[in-house]
Amino acid sequence: MVHYKVSAPGKIILHGEHSVVYGKDALVSAIGLRTNLEIKETDSEVIFIDFPSLKFQLEIPLIKVNEFLVNSDGTIENVKDFVENQFKRSNETENNTLVALFYVLKKAFGNEKVSKAFDLSVKTDLRIGGGSGSSAAFGVSIATGFLLLTGKMKENTLDHEMISNLAFESERVIHLNPSGVDNTICTYGGLLKFAKGKGFSKLTIPKQLNILIVDTGVSRSTAKLVSQVRDLHEGFPILFDNIFESMNILVQEAIKKYSEFNGDITDIEKLFEINSGLLTTIGVSHPSLEEIYKISRKNNFSSKLTGAGGGGYAIVILPSDYKNKENFENLISELNEAGFETTETVIGGGGVSVERV
Numbered sequence: 001m002v003h004y005k006v007s008a009p010g011k012i013i014l015h016g017e018h019s020v021v022y023g024k025d026a027l028v029s030a031i032g033l034r035t036n037l038e039i040k041e042t043d044s045e046v047i048f049i050d051f052p053s054l055k056f057q058l059e060i061p062l063i064k065v066n067e068f069l070v071n072s073d074g075t076i077e078n079v080k081d082f083v084e085n086q087f088k089r090s091n092e093t094e095n096n097t098l099v100a101l102f103y104v105l106k107k108a109f110g111n112e113k114v115s116k117a118f119d120l121s122v123k124t125d126l127r128i129g130g131g132s133g134s135s136a137a138f139g140v141s142i143a144t145g146f147l148l149l150t151g152k153m154k155e156n157t158l159d160h161e162m163i164s165n166l167a168f169e170s171e172r173v174i175h176l177n178p179s180g181v182d183n184t185i186c187t188y189g190g191l192l193k194f195a196k197g198k199g200f201s202k203l204t205i206p207k208q209l210n211i212l213i214v215d216t217g218v219s220r221s222t223a224k225l226v227s228q229v230r231d232l233h234e235g236f237p238i239l240f241d242n243i244f245e246s247m248n249i250l251v252q253e254a255i256k257k258y259s260e261f262n263g264d265i266t267d268i269e270k271l272f273e274i275n276s277g278l279l280t281t282i283g284v285s286h287p288s289l290e291e292i293y294k295i296s297r298k299n300n301f302s303s304k305l306t307g308a309g310g311g312g313y314a315i316v317i318l319p320s321d322y323k324n325k326e327n328f329e330n331l332i333s334e335l336n337e338a339g340f341e342t343t344e345t346v347i348g349g350g351g352v353s354v355e356r357v
């Protein structure tokens with residue numbers, strides 16, 4: 001019987017968040033924190049779904065899922081009706097997650113039936129709603145799991161394009177109007193230059209680049225922040241077009257600096273500071289982020305938000321010899337004292353992977 005373990009990385013946007021929504025380039029990287037899905041066919045009559053990170057699980061008869069696959073027209077509205085009628089859950093996050101799950105299932109299977117029931121669980125190292133790509137890592141994991149289940153894709157010949165495209169459908173349910181940057185990086189991994197509708201190219205950094213991820217603990221909605229920026233853009237189109245163009249120029253400068261990185265972070269730190277200022281200008285900072293910027297600067301580090309902002313995660317760029325340095329130890333203890341959790345990681349890392357159990 002089919003039994004797979006799928007793993008997809010989280011991501012950080014190094015530069016280009018928000019401007020990427022307006023067609024500008026972004027520089028994005030996979031990180032070491034991952035989402036892990038397990039899917040196992042069973043002889044049961046019911047499909048069992050477990051989302052421990054969201055603290056909910058449920059069962060649904062296989063026959064109901066197959067009725068849905070045969071009868072649904074596959075529109076988001078139709079999948080929403082199915083989820084509402086079937087599960088009658090009042091929690092918006094749970095509903096949305098289930099809509100994404102069944103929408104992706106329908107896209108993967110079309111009108112074909114699922115031949116056997118299965119147990120599916122999704123666990124993650126990522127904080128959900130923090131800007132480190134948990135929704136995309138979730139989308140990539142379910143897309144991969146379901147494509148394997150259909151037999152359209154084999155574990156030793158993963159079709160990254162098909163996975164990323166299907167994960168984008170999950171992102172469309174969760175984020176309404178995503179740029180596609182998150183599903184791309186969480187599928188391919190590494191370091192990428194990405195532009196909405198234009199595709200991506202892989203980049204390499206000559207030397208390991210260390211990053212500290214700082215969790216503000218403040219949840220925020222990407223969709224709301226994107227629409228807040230859209231309102232400002234509508235009010236001041238020329239001003240905002242120019243800010244987005246500045247962010248684009250910054251990304252081009254950053255690509256040069258990261259591609260030539262020889263261990264000296266001085267210029268990258270300057271770009272962090274400038275990018276942070278531009279993001280504050282478009283209104284996506286937050287008091288918790290400002291506090292992190294202050295503590296970082298006090299200890300001679302440069303930081304910026306990553307992702308949509310409004311809380312979520314900040315990133316601090318670290319020099320190669322940061323370990324055991326007094327200012328780094330002070331940075332960590334001051335951030336922790338202020339209530340912010342920190343995780344050390346490196347830029348890059350593998351994309352989606354599958355293990356047949």
Ligand SMILES: Nc1ncnc2c1ncn2[C@@H]1O[C@H](COP(=O)(O)OP(=O)(O)O)[C@@H](O)[C@H]1O
Nearest residue numbers: 051053097124128129130131132133134135138
């Ligand atoms: N491990 C997971 N299990 C189930 N759903 C998940 C998981 N990770 C993410 N999600 C889905 O993604 C949503 C979070 O998306 P979002 O707010 O954009 O967070 P992030 O910025 O971390 O991607 C959750 O509400 C849920 O629908």
Ligand SMILES: C[C@@](O)(CCOP(=O)(O)O)CC(=O)O
Nearest residue numbers: 017018131178179222307308
């Ligand atoms: C703000 C934005 O540029 C990045 C959002 O990233 P996240 O949801 O915070 O991981 C939106 C997008 O690219 O769709």
